[in-house]
Amino acid sequence: MSRVSAVRNWSVYLVTDSTAAILGERNLVDVVRSAVQGGVGIVQYRDKKSDTGDLIDTARALHKVTAGYGVPLIINDRVDVALAAEAEGVHLGQTDMDIASARTMLGPTAIIGATVSSQDETLKAILDGADYLGIGTVFSTPTKEDTKSIITTSGVRELLKVVNDQERNQEKHIPCVAIGGLNASNIQRVCFQSRYKSKKANSWKAVDGVAVVSAIMAAEDPKSATRELQTLFRQPPPFAAQVRTSIKPAHGWIQMIPQVLDELNRQSPLCHNMTNLVVQNFAASVAVAIGASPIMSHYGEEAGDLAALGGALVINMGTVTPEGLANFTQALKAYNAAGHPVLFDPVGAGATAARRDAVKTLMGAGYFSLIKGNESEIRTVLGTGPQMAQKGVDSGPGIANQEEKANLVRQLAERERNVVLMTGAIDFLSDGDRTFMIGNGHEYLGKITGSGCTLGTTVAACLAVWRQDPLRAALAGVLLFEIAAERAAVREDVKGPGTFVPAFVDELYAGVKGYDWLKKMKVEEVVEVSLVEASSEFPTPYFIEDGIYLTD
Secondary structure: OOOHHHOOOOOEEEEOOOOHHHHOOOOHHHHHHHHHHHOOOEEEEOOOOOOHHHHHHHHHHHHHHHHHOOOOEEEEOOHHHHHHHOOOEEEEOOOOOOHHHHHHHHOOOOEEEEEEOOHHHHHHHHHHOOOEEEEOOOOOOOOOOOOOOOOHHHHHHHHHHHHHHHHHHHOOOOOEEEEOOOOOOOHHHHHHHHOEEEOOOOEEEOOOEEEEOHHHHOOOOHHHHHHHHHHHHHOOOHHHHHOOOOOOOOHHHHHHHHHHHHHHHHHOOEEEEEOOHHHHHHHHHHHHHOOOEEEEOOOHHHHHHHHOOOOEEEEEOOOOOHHHHHHHHHHHHHHHHHOOOEEEEOOOOOOOHHHHHHHHHHHHHOOOOEEEEOHHHHHHHHOOOOOOOEEOOEEOOOOOOHHHHHHHHHHHHHHHOOEEEEOOOOEEEEOOOOEEEEOOOOHHHHHOOOHHHHHHHHHHHHHHHOOOOHHHHHHHHHHHHHHHHHHHHOOOOOOOHHHHHHHHHHHHHHHOOOOHHHHHOOEEEOOOHHHOOOOOOOOOOEEEEOOEEEEO
């Protein structure tokens, strides 16, 4: 038997499935041979139903194939089968034999892996001497009926943090593979979003590979399927171009906001809105006013063609139905595949159990470039801390101070590797590195239907034209929208919310024609979130003189 160093390639880890639903009439050994020829670096033989004699016979046949290509064979659960077949090791679940006993039986050179789904399980497996970890279940899967928890990409990231700390303590590398519901449509996103950045060491910890079952076992051509998975694993997802490692900027970067709006005028990007039926007309009017080209389509089947046109997608969860969720998911995947921005507005996310479930479904279905919501909605998406009362799409009174709000958006943005916008009397915007407070806007925005939805439309249009820095694009959209509201509210022809709406659309139209309104911007960078003091006073804003941005 060989030790873990014998695994030359962790990128695609094959877990077999002998059931008729997956394997069909094909021969298991032939499928594994094809997969190994395609580049599978390690094979786990998993069969929970066959008799011991049959397990040993099959394991020996598989080992004859894998050994010929220098690929280790791991047996799921059964140490006795591993010994009989002279396999390279075993993989143990939380209810299987303990690692110490398996090591005693198999010897010091055997490869012993462990499935982990919590921080405690991860730490224990490492301290007990596991050679590698299978982290999951990432997504739900029919191949594992005893799944006790779905951890998603954020859960993988949390466990990689534990592994990273132990690697530093033990001064050795601990290979990790993500497992559970992984296939060609999601492995790039899982690898991208699950990466953990150690700020102390200024380094990244990522999964070493992905464990797949049906993506290979059910494929018509396992060899080609394996090669495709390897290619996808080694390449960043198309939407990764939207994410940029942030720098700590001087005030001069704000000068680029007019450039974002200039590009908005020049490109007239498609803004695909899957939005609340109540506000479709308003959202379309706002999109046209700022120079975008709107389309209001809830039909997922045409999302692929629309995504090919560029632009951005807005998924507004105002109306939640099973059919709607299916369409949202289909469109999200289409825009992710094309590498174009997707804005998620989890309207009323905390109001009902159905909406909370919908949030989990959508967050697991794809990558969102920006998540926009009020405090209650952001808390629901983050999934931590106390839940706030929410009636309809309205939130109850806020329970967080400014420091806590800044931390909420930073934490969610860091976890999802995207941009998060929390709206309120003061808005908070973060990409996990930079965090801003924005004090613009007017109370009339809270007195009309669809202001939040149309803010999403405005920000999405800016994301579509400024891919090199999504945070800056989002800030440009927020300022355009909220300062237009301020300007509209003080016009003589505005007497209240009813007359405010047309004036607001006029000011949005004027806002992309000239930028003198930027002198009204109230933006403060939260340099250290932990040092922000809760205060009823808004910090000194930036202002503009003769085209140069300064601070007071």
